[in-house]
Amino acid sequence: MASPSIPAALRHPRLPAGGGLVFHSSGDPTSRSTLSIGDMPMRRCQTGLGLVLAARSPGVGNVDNLHESSSLSRSWDLNSQIDNDRDVLIECRDVHKSFGDKHVLRGVSFKIRHGEAVGIIGPSGTGKSTILKVMAGLLAPDKGDVIICGKKRHGLVSDEDIEGLRIGLVFQSAALFDSLTVRENVGFLLYENSSLPEDRIGKLVTETLAAVGLKGVEDRMPSELSGGMKKRVALARSIIFDDTKDLIEPEVLLYDEPTAGLDPIASTVVEDLIRSVHMTGRDALGKPGKIASYVVVTHQHSTIRRAVDRLLFLHEGRVVWEGMTHEFTTSTNPIVKQFASGSLDGPIQYF
Numbered sequence: 319m320a321s322p323s324i325p326a327a328l329r330h331p332r333l334p335a336g337g338g339l340v341f342h343s344s345g346d347p348t349s350r351s352t353l354s355i356g357d358m359p360m361r362r363c364q365t366g367l368g369l370v371l372a373a374r375s376p377g378v379g380n381v382d383n384l385h386e387s388s389s390l391s392r393s394w395d396l397n398s399q400i401d402n403d404r405d406v407l408i409e410c411r412d413v414h415k416s417f418g419d420k421h422v423l424r425g426v427s428f429k430i431r432h433g434e435a436v437g438i439i440g441p442s443g444t445g446k447s448t449i450l451k452v453m454a455g456l457l458a459p460d461k462g463d464v465i466i467c468g469k470k471r472h473g474l475v476s477d478e479d480i481e482g483l484r485i486g487l488v489f490q491s492a493a494l495f496d497s498l499t500v501r502e503n504v505g506f507l508l509y510e511n512s513s514l515p516e517d518r519i520g521k522l523v524t525e526t527l528a529a530v531g532l533k534g535v536e537d538r539m540p541s542e543l544s545g546g547m548k549k550r551v552a553l554a555r556s557i558i559f560d561d562t563k564d565l566i567e568p569e570v571l572l573y574d575e576p577t578a579g580l581d582p583i584a585s586t587v588v589e590d591l592i593r594s595v596h597m598t599g600r601d602a603l604g605k606p607g608k609i610a611s612y613v614v615v616t617h618q619h620s621t622i623r624r625a626v627d628r629l630l631f632l633h634e635g636r637v638v639w640e641g642m643t644h645e646f647t648t649s650t651n652p653i654v655k656q657f658a659s660g661s662l663d664g665p666i667q668y669f
């Protein structure tokens with residue numbers, strides 16, 4: 319694969335210059351066209367790497383900003399809505415997205431709250447990956463709003479509007495830089511964007527690898543890792559952060575089919591790993607996880623059962639059902655019933 323030139327913002331004296339880096343396909347057929355380096359704020363976003371660190375906003379609970387972003391007046395109703403929505407980190411409100419004449423998202427609305435573990439499921443081609451990219455700020459909605467911690471995001475994520483919330487997108491394939499060591503892969507954003515000394519970044523890399531159950535692999539190349547280890551390294555890369563900052567923003571992780579193509583046992587390992595780095599879990603070192611909330615797009619029943627608490631069912635570009643995971647198999651919604659049973663008969667038609 320040809321190696322595109324690396325934007326200046328992505329170059330770092332401690333990492334090999336542009337020629338040393340190879341951008342990989344993320345395994346997502348759309349990512350290379352929609353997420354091309356030319357129209358991306360690459361200082362924060364790594365496309366095809368399996369990682370995006372993107373949007374920030376003024377932080378949870380900043381009521382002034384919630385007021386500011388609302389089209390409603392400062393009425394009692396609004397105040398009560400704000401109280402209810404104080405813990406909402408990401409909201410998609412009536413989001414529409416088309417590619418040419420293909421209307422993929424047709425009015426998607428939902429909220430992701432602090433502490434949640436949410437799954438997005440639904441038939442193939444119904445827009446699940448697209449809504450993840452919209453949430454991450456890699457695709458702009460044609461219509462509708464993405465609201466990050468109460469503040470409307472305008473267009474794509476950009477350096478100007480980055481503050482308050484970190485959003486990481488973990489693509490299906492680990493998509494590591496083949497020509498960089500594990501240490502350089504995991505520490506990539508810190509080498510690029512922080513003023514931390516090299517030895518401190520190295521220490522953080524070692525600690526973060528340990529948190530996902532990996533030890534002594536810092537100097538290995540990705541080709542020397544198994545598939546499962548690569549996924550762990552990719553996860554470590556998405557959860558590492560500069561711990562010297564005064565304000566550590568909450569982080570939401572978006573996983574696109576993290577267990578696709580894995581055998582059942584390897585899937586269980588990844589599902590448990592996803593749980594372990596969440597704030598309700600314990601990482602491999604026994605420390606509480608640091609991820610505030612996460613969203614998983616998946617087709618796997620095991621991942622639905624094991625890794626998420628609440629489900630959004632997307633069909634023909636809309637959320638047609640939402641409920642707790644345990645309600646999924648008992649739902650009487652005909653679309654959900656057909657999907658859960660895998661029946662060919664029902665409202666979901668494959669052509």
Ligand SMILES: Nc1ncnc2c1ncn2[C@@H]1O[C@H](COP(=O)(O)OP(=O)(O)OP(=O)(O)O)[C@@H](O)[C@H]1O
Nearest residue numbers: 348351352417422441442443444445446447448449
């Ligand atoms: N950049 C793009 N350009 C053109 N079409 C696109 C682009 N991105 C997505 N699409 C189309 O939008 C539709 C929805 O794609 P998306 O990947 O979001 O579906 P999905 O629900 O994640 O599917 P799957 O479960 O099969 O992964 C597909 O028909 C896809 O081909």
